[in-house]
Amino acid sequence: MSTNDLMDFVSKNVNISSNPSELKITDMRFVDIDGAPKRNTLIKIMTNQGIVGYGEIRDGSSKTYALMLKSRILGENPCNVDRIFRKIKQFGGHSRQGGGVSGIEIALWDLAGKAYGVPLYQMLGGKFRDKIRMYCDTDVEGRHTGKDMGNALKKRMEMGFTFLKMDLGIGLLLDIPGTLNAPLGFIEDMRKYSSHILNVQGGSVTKEMVKHRKSYDIVNTAHPFTGIHLTEKGLDYLEQYIKDVRSVIGYEVPLAVDHFGHVCVEDCIKFARRMEPYNIAWIEDMIPWIYTDQYVRLKNSTTIPICTGEDIYLKEGFAELIKAGAVSIIHPDILTCGGALELKKIADIADECGVAVAVHMAESPIACMAAAHVCAAMRNVLAMEFHSVDVPWWSDIVVGLPKPIIQDGYCTVPDKPGLGIDALNEEVIKEHINPQIPGMWEDTSKWDKEFSNDRIWS
Numbered sequence: 001m002s003t004n005d006l007m008d009f010v011s012k013n014v015n016i017s018s019n020p021s022e023l024k025i026t027d028m029r030f031v032d033i034d035g036a037p038k039r040n041t042l043i044k045i046m047t048n049q050g051i052v053g054y055g056e057i058r059d060g061s062s063k064t065y066a067l068m069l070k071s072r073i074l075g076e077n078p079c080n081v082d083r084i085f086r087k088i089k090q091f092g093g094h095s096r097q098g099g100g101v102s103g104i105e106i107a108l109w110d111l112a113g114k115a116y117g118v119p120l121y122q123m124l125g126g127k128f129r130d131k132i133r134m135y136c137d138t139d140v141e142g143r144h145t146g147k148d149m150g151n152a153l154k155k156r157m158e159m160g161f162t163f164l165k166m167d168l169g170i171g172l173l174l175d176i177p178g179t180l181n182a183p184l185g186f187i188e189d190m191r192k193y194s195s196h197i198l199n200v201q202g203g204s205v206t207k208e209m210v211k212h213r214k215s216y217d218i219v220n221t222a223h224p225f226t227g228i229h230l231t232e233k234g235l236d237y238l239e240q241y242i243k244d245v246r247s248v249i250g251y252e253v254p255l256a257v258d259h260f261g262h263v264c265v266e267d268c269i270k271f272a273r274r275m276e277p278y279n280i281a282w283i284e285d286m287i288p289w290i291y292t293d294q295y296v297r298l299k300n301s302t303t304i305p306i307c308t309g310e311d312i313y314l315k316e317g318f319a320e321l322i323k324a325g326a327v328s329i330i331h332p333d334i335l336t337c338g339g340a341l342e343l344k345k346i347a348d349i350a351d352e353c354g355v356a357v358a359v360h361m362a363e364s365p366i367a368c369m370a371a372a373h374v375c376a377a378m379r380n381v382l383a384m385e386f387h388s389v390d391v392p393w394w395s396d397i398v399v400g401l402p403k404p405i406i407q408d409g410y411c412t413v414p415d416k417p418g419l420g421i422d423a424l425n426e427e428v429i430k431e432h433i434n435p436q437i438p439g440m441w442e443d444t445s446k447w448d449k450e451f452s453n454d455r456i457w458s
Helices: 003-013 081-091 095-116 146-158 186-193 213-219 232-249 265-278 292-299 315-323 340-352 365-377 426-431
Strands: 025-034 039-047 052-057 131-138 164-167 255-258 280-284 306-308 356-359 383-386 410-412
Touching: 039 095, 052 095, 052 365, 081 095, 081 340, 095 340, 095 365, 131 146, 131 365, 146 164, 146 232, 232 255, 232 265, 265 280, 265 292, 292 306, 292 315, 315 340, 340 356, 340 365, 356 365, 365 383
Parallel strands: 131 164, 131 383, 164 255, 255 280, 280 306, 356 383
Antiparallel strands: 025 039, 039 052, 131 410
16 A cells, blocks of 8 residues: 555544644533423533533523633643643532533533543543443422322332432421421411422522522521421321332332421431331431531431432532541532542542442433443442433433433443533424523623633732
């Protein structure tokens, strides 16, 4: 073969579109979609070589947290993921404030993987498993019984899920007299202004709630300060509810419990002790994660595993809980904790201390794939959450993955470069754009020259 023939052969058969050392970030765009399962902001980071990286901002987080970082990443080589992360991580924070940094970080890994032609898990040290067990979170709308919830969970089992989670808390007691004790008028105010504190719908603060000062104040009153207590009648009701659930699904399948409500640690202990006969896999976010000493007290007062972590940003917050002996299971979210590499570091700390990892994931297939890659690279992982069983178009958001993405209760980790996503399905996205935040991949150039003196030392 002549030199010219050889060069022609190479040009036709070798990918020369990517030159990783010369790759530069040129733009960042967004689109907000609704119902996958919540409000999710998808990120697209563009480069000078035509390679596109996909990221995501967790529901409830403003994309402003990412937009303000655009000027700080423009011109950077996205393959230097850790360098860029250390540059921007000071602009993240706990809960939804970590959304911008975390979403950008996974988009950088997607770009780096595509540039080098390797999957994300390989860049994290390789994989321990080919597929990830998914635990299925299940809701039942409106007033319902334990038997109703049991039947809903039974359907999840019939779909192949081997690990389950449901809500169980004071929201079920809202309309039952004599089950809750609180300062007179407080329960009525919660019914009127913000049933969210009772976790009927979860704990998120919405725009509608912010309009009402009383609603906002109620929701932002932390558990030790609400004055809400459960009566024995209330505990009896919750115990009968879980007993009815178990009568339908049996005792062999793991069942975790979430969204208990804003009550003090003493009531959490009473609740946990009532639940011990029913083989609960874990009780989740019983009190705010910031109260380490209260978590230690709760953990030492029950035989049910204690779990928290979806609102913690960076590994240091997890390390404090783990090393204090405050948790049995940590529950990080890749879109809150700081992204893929930070999630891997958190899992390593937990593994060294004998604490299990269950990954929180109530997002689109973008964050799902990012989390699945990290779960594959963890030495030990209990399960990863799936909260979109009832969203028929969820798998259609992306192109290049199996349909459905979650099969028989597992997510197969893709071997393609980056996150393993070929492209986004623009038509599906158009159909589900959030009507309150219209627009799709609109120009963000006004953020290109955002500036501040970012150095935090003198």
